[in-house]
Amino acid sequence: MGGIVDFINWLDGEVWGPPIIVLLIGTGLLLTIVLGGIQFRRLGWAIKFTLSEGRKKTGEGDITPFQALMATISGTVGIGNIAGVATAIHYGGPGALFWMWVTALVGMATRYSEGLLGVAFRGKLPDGTMIGGTFNFLEKGFAEVKGTGISRAIAAILMLLFAAFIARDGLGLAGGLKVLAFIIAILFAILGLALLQESKLPVIGKILAVLFALFAAIAAFGIGNMTQSNSVADAIETAFGIPAWVTGLALAILTFIVVIGGIKRIGEVAEALVPFMAIVYFLFAIGVWIKFAGQIPSAIAMIIKDAFTGRAVAGGAIGQVIIWGVKRGLFSNEAGLGTATLAHAAAKTDHPARQAHVAMLGPFIDTLIICSLTGISIVVTGAYTKYPDLNGAPLTQAAFAEAFGHLGEIMVAIGIILFAYSTILAWSFYGRQNIMYLAKWITRDPEKFARLYPKLHLVYNLLFVVFIYIGAVTKLETVWNFSDMMNGLMAIPNLVGLIVLYPIIKQYTKDFLAKNP
Helix, strand or coil: CHHHHHHHHHHHHHHCCHHHHHHHHHHHHHHHHHCCCHHHHCHHHHHHHHHCHHHCCCCECCECHHHHHHHHHHHHCCHHHCHHHHHHHHHHCCHHHHHHHHHHHHHHHHHHHHHHHHHHCCEECCCCCEECCHHHHHHHHHHHCCCCHHHHHHHHHHHHHHHHHHHHHHCCCCHHHHHHHHHHHHHHHHHHHHCCCHHHHHHHHHHHHHHHHHHHHHHCCHHHHHHHHHHHHHHHHHHHCCCHHHHHHHHHHHHHHHHCCHHHHHHHHHHHHHHHHHHHHHHHHHHHHHHCHHHHHHHHHHHHHHHHHCCCCHHHCHHHHHHHHHHHHHHHHCCCCCCHHHHHCCECECCHHHHHHHHCHHHHHHHHHHHHHHHHHHHHHCHHHHCCCCCCHHHHHHHHHHHHCHHHHHHHHHHHHHHHHHHHHHHHHHHHHHHHHHHHHHHCCHHHHHHHHHHHHHHHHHHHHHHHHHHHHCCCHHHHHHHHHHHHHHHHHHHHHHHHCHHHHHHHHHHHHHHCC
């Protein structure tokens, strides 16, 4: 067991090393350039459409564009916005918040592209509901796209970088871990070389699609399930003294009631829950800001200065500041992770680029607004220096307590409850869609899959709520690292797909903007 834990911890470090930073930020910058800075020049149009026409049901799909956005935000606005931001500041200093902002800004172009491809290559399940995700655009898109020499070369270079990075660090391992490291490095190298051959794209697309679905299905029980319920149970026990098993049971029941109704019911609940919880947390955090208004200018100056000096980290490790900012930025807004494609693919829309405009608002709301509420509260109160041993949600609670005493801890607990529950609901859908894709791929028989579908749906929902309870009553140190690792592994095939398919993204966008200036 110790060897498995060591391997998880090592691979987590590798997945979140310099190559993933280059891949995440690089993909976002590439898409920003290719799309002409669409997240800046079309932000106003996207907000206006989402709040007006986006609430209507037009085009083929299951839920409104606004409900799709609320579903994705319910999946991203979770403990990452409270515990994740605090962890980034604890390990990376105040400057980590700046790099979370950078990740979100370039991530808006990434999320735009994910939303577009999710709709462009969606299909239908046996019950008539939509299914579209990274696995769909990898399998179908790679089989259709032509003339991608430059985009394939970029993706290939990044995969070869991964291979070299893992092989180099593998030299420091011993025994079986070294062997596993070199096997992984060889697989990345093979992928990189295969991407250089256009004729190999259909096969590569299918392999990456299956790997993404597998990583995402597993991650649904980590990032989207056990870590969320565990944080809720801890927060409620700290604030109200309610035992973890009671919280776990209540969460499991409340989740089952909603998820059994599928994406339509999740969309309806998200449409009501997300705006409410965002407003509640906004009011709580603004209370902290008002109390420490005089320190806000110096706090923001500290965040920007520390982003480029790393002085708040031992030894001035600027690399740690960037890594923790990007790492927690992705954990929070999931831009580049590929999960958002699942919900946006279910939206009623007449054009992929229309829903893509709605999709890109996710990182803006999640990180630039909600994460900033948490991060600036921690910095402006000085909680990260007053309580150096605190990390995660307890650090955020300590910051709010500086303004409101024990009431501040209760405020954060309420935020965790609302955020985590909404994340659980969204990830139940994400995990289900990926498992259905895997089941469809394994059976390879549409009629057989159609017969199995209702049973698979029920079994998955039951299993998901059981793990909610397990997460609430179990210590999860290793699960956190495992969840981080799955995040990174999911991001790799998704980002490779976005890079290779950017000519399609560019063409759909050009067509849409010509008719909707």
